[in-house]
Amino acid sequence: MSSPSPSSTLSDSGFEDELLCSPVRCASDSQVCDYEDSETCFIIQRLNQQQFLALNCLSRQPQITAEARSKLVSWLIAVRRQLSLSFESCCLAVNIMDRFLITTSVAADCFQLLGVTSLLIATKQVEVYSPRITQLLSLCCNSFSREQLCNLECLILLRLNFRLAAPTLAFFLDYFTSRFTGHQTGEFISAQNAHLHKEPSSAENKWRWLACKVCELSLADYTFNKYMPSVIAQCALKLAKDLLKTQSVQNSEDNTGASKMLCCEEEAPLTCENQLLFQQCMEDLKLLVSLNQEAVQDTR
Amino acid sequence: MDRMRKIKRQLSLTLRGGNSGDKSLSETISSQDTGAHSDSEAMPVGGSGGLRGSVRGSGGSFSMHSLLQSYSSALRRPRSLGRSLSSYLNHTTRLEIVHEDVKMGSDGESDQASATSSDEVHSPVRVRLRNNPGRKISTEDINKRLSLPADIRLPDGYLEKFSLNSPLFDKPLSRRLRRVSLSEIGFGKLETYVKLDKLGEGTYATVYKGRSKLTDNLVALKEIRLEHEEGAPCTAIREVSLLKDLKHANIVTLHDIIHTQKSLTLVFEYLDKDLKQYLDDCGNSIHMHNVKLFLFQLLRGLNYCHRRKVLHRDLKPQNLLINDRGELKLADFGLARAKSIPTKTYSNEVVTLWYRPPDILLGSTDYSTQIDMWGVGCIFYEMSTGRPLFPGSTVEEELHFIFKLLGTPTEETWPGITSNEEFISYNYPRYRADCLHNHTPRLDNDGVELLSKLLQFEGKKRIAAEEAMRHPYFHCLGERLLTLPDTTSIFALQEIQLEKEPGMRTNSLSESVNSISQRQSLLF
Numbered sequence: 001m002s003s004p005s006p007s008s009t010l011s012d013s014g015f016e017d018e019l020l021c022s023p024v025r026c027a028s029d030s031q032v033c034d035y036e037d038s039e040t041c042f043i044i045q046r047l048n049q050q051q052f053l054a055l056n057c058l059s060r061q062p063q064i065t066a067e068a069r070s071k072l073v074s075w076l077i078a079v080r081r082q083l084s085l086s087f088e089s090c091c092l093a094v095n096i097m098d099r100f101l102i103t104t105s106v107a108a109d110c111f112q113l114l115g116v117t118s119l120l121i122a123t124k125q126v127e128v129y130s131p132r133i134t135q136l137l138s139l140c141c142n143s144f145s146r147e148q149l150c151n152l153e154c155l156i157l158l159r160l161n162f163r164l165a166a167p168t169l170a171f172f173l174d175y176f177t178s179r180f181t182g183h184q185t186g187e188f189i190s191a192q193n194a195h196l197h198k199e200p201s202s203a204e205n206k207w208r209w210l211a212c213k214v215c216e217l218s219l220a221d222y223t224f225n226k227y228m229p230s231v232i233a234q235c236a237l238k239l240a241k242d243l244l245k246t247q248s249v250q251n252s253e254d255n256t257g258a259s260k261m262l263c264c265e266e267e268a269p270l271t272c273e274n275q276l277l278f279q280q281c282m283e284d285l286k287l288l289v290s291l292n293q294e295a296v297q298d299t300r
Numbered sequence: 301m302d303r304m305r306k307i308k309r310q311l312s313l314t315l316r317g318g319n320s321g322d323k324s325l326s327e328t329i330s331s332q333d334t335g336a337h338s339d340s341e342a343m344p345v346g347g348s349g350g351l352r353g354s355v356r357g358s359g360g361s362f363s364m365h366s367l368l369q370s371y372s373s374a375l376r377r378p379r380s381l382g383r384s385l386s387s388y389l390n391h392t393t394r395l396e397i398v399h400e401d402v403k404m405g406s407d408g409e410s411d412q413a414s415a416t417s418s419d420e421v422h423s424p425v426r427v428r429l430r431n432n433p434g435r436k437i438s439t440e441d442i443n444k445r446l447s448l449p450a451d452i453r454l455p456d457g458y459l460e461k462f463s464l465n466s467p468l469f470d471k472p473l474s475r476r477l478r479r480v481s482l483s484e485i486g487f488g489k490l491e492t493y494v495k496l497d498k499l500g501e502g503t504y505a506t507v508y509k510g511r512s513k514l515t516d517n518l519v520a521l522k523e524i525r526l527e528h529e530e531g532a533p534c535t536a537i538r539e540v541s542l543l544k545d546l547k548h549a550n551i552v553t554l555h556d557i558i559h560t561q562k563s564l565t566l567v568f569e570y571l572d573k574d575l576k577q578y579l580d581d582c583g584n585s586i587h588m589h590n591v592k593l594f595l596f597q598l599l600r601g602l603n604y605c606h607r608r609k610v611l612h613r614d615l616k617p618q619n620l621l622i623n624d625r626g627e628l629k630l631a632d633f634g635l636a637r638a639k640s641i642p643t644k645t646y647s648n649e650v651v652t653l654w655y656r657p658p659d660i661l662l663g664s665t666d667y668s669t670q671i672d673m674w675g676v677g678c679i680f681y682e683m684s685t686g687r688p689l690f691p692g693s694t695v696e697e698e699l700h701f702i703f704k705l706l707g708t709p710t711e712e713t714w715p716g717i718t719s720n721e722e723f724i725s726y727n728y729p730r731y732r733a734d735c736l737h738n739h740t741p742r743l744d745n746d747g748v749e750l751l752s753k754l755l756q757f758e759g760k761k762r763i764a765a766e767e768a769m770r771h772p773y774f775h776c777l778g779e780r781l782l783t784l785p786d787t788t789s790i791f792a793l794q795e796i797q798l799e800k801e802p803g804m805r806t807n808s809l810s811e812s813v814n815s816i817s818q819r820q821s822l823l824f
Contacts (some may be wrong), residue, residue, distance in 0.1 A: 040607075040609065041609050044608065044609060120531065121537065124531075124532070124534035124537050124538075125534070125537060125538060125541065130530070130534060132530065133529070133530055133531060146529070149531065150526065150531045150532075153531045153532055154526065154532060154559060154564065157532065157537065157540075158557070158559050161544075162537070162540040162541045162544060162557070163541065163544075164537065164541040165541055165542070165545065165638055
């Protein structure tokens, strides 16, 4: 359960230096190799997320409201489940959509097309297979044509200058859960046993599921547009832990598993500025969860 | 209200576009195309209805934003963006510029862009011109400001126009201002480039040799057709999104992107030939010093990618471009992807068969940067001997060739191999490992050792690109190679020189051969 000790060293050192150093090759220990690999990915992604932040993307939209965005993103989350796409595709689609909204006014009746087109682009970037355009159009009740979707696809790519490598909420969620539990998983929601070093406990699965639920809610809520994905992911995991801790007091039978998980190592101390942002994000998430109690009930 | 209607019409017009030609309904997908689409059928109406029901439920979630909004009486309606689809205001600088009214389509775009440029240069609205009588703006200033190549030749009169638009120098350069300036110079326009020869044609794209009017340099124009029924090919999307962030002396440079109604054209730097053509021209016998230089450059470019967690996934001689100077550059990032963690399901139908590692051949989708290193080993062998190492025609035959040379794996040589169902089902004869020395007579001991470290069954045991660059095989090249800046060629060092190839055909003959042969590296 304990994280390798270099993590604190990495947190203390300058990122620029770390970025230029390749991980030390460890031929004998594949566990350490996997760890080094994931650390490098994390450092790169953390450095990159600032330039992909779609801050205040609705500020100049005459017809698109925060509520409309919330409905569309919630719908996209349902669509990605229907089509068995990864959470990463969903997060990337929302980022693409938000960044496009910064560059272009969108009429309300075209907003759904923007959503599915962003999802198509995201799947082409990160999935092994993309859904068919006919599938996506039928999900919109064929309100749009293939030509419209293809034209919008090109427009989005050009407006964003093909910058699609956005670090996503899904990435950081996977990273932090893997680091805390020491488990490697292929996909957050549906863990693939083939990749597991050992079966995670039911408490860990519940924790992951709950954290992902919280992240989905934050994805759809415009208030969280201003937070970095890495901050949201950490806060969601902490909140999920706190919620399960509350539940474990009420349910003594599950206490052993939950308390075992609660000993996870915390992230390195944050700077003063980050501390404030972290606390603000945590408060916002708590309020969001309290407003959506039924959504975070365990239905599995 | 009227303004909103105009916005809606504009977006609709943009999406509808002009008349398209006949769209081809046939779709050829190669087995290695990660863009292959799922075979699942379109969702039935019932299913769609069900989804709508669940969506309605999801839509009922309480939004924090709406709650906060109800507490804030001071909140006003969001300010309108005006009529333009593409206007974008830079909040930091508070600079307001005439709105573009841009339609997609080369003719419309050209006209509107011209009008916009004219407006901006001669009578910008609400832009206060500053008098800088003592200031001279030179070509060098503009190149630096807009990050242009040093040898660019700006259009006539541009310097004078640029002088009038002094805000470019007085304020931070917004993304939009840069885009407008680049457009005025000629970037993003087909007229800027002249097609010379057709180099090859593939499923999604045709590649031409061309010349840039701005720099007089040769370019490679990769023209991607957009009539594909599934939209822009994912190979094009990945290639651009990954390549535009990779700036290295040993990676091909993407100069420009041009969009027209029917195509998306990627403008690359031009290199004379690929490694396969180079081998052919040398009669399959490359000077061993040049083998070393090419291998080092391959590793150098690859290390840069791997440090950024970009996997190439299609290394082969056809995808390595070489110029007269001997500079080697990685090309064709259509199958490349960014490595994310934890491991996600990646396709195992990547890498051309002859250069595909055994773990991938046996179905593994759990790989990282080491997937590329096997290909490096195969290419190293091919440069040394003039023959491909494992020229199989099927997966089964490919594995057979590998095991015949390196020995059929056992639980000792490849832990876990006896649990691999695919390996069991093939039921290979038991071969003992052969000696690599016997197959690579021109390689010295260091070279054979490096080759051996590249050709390991297990990905995690293969030597990494960075470590390989430091291998004793390269020590005679000196240590300065290892500390060069990323964008500096190894040939910037005086002691690094390409040896002349005794078997090399003359330039004129070589040129005519090149113009006929397919440039596979630039095709999809």
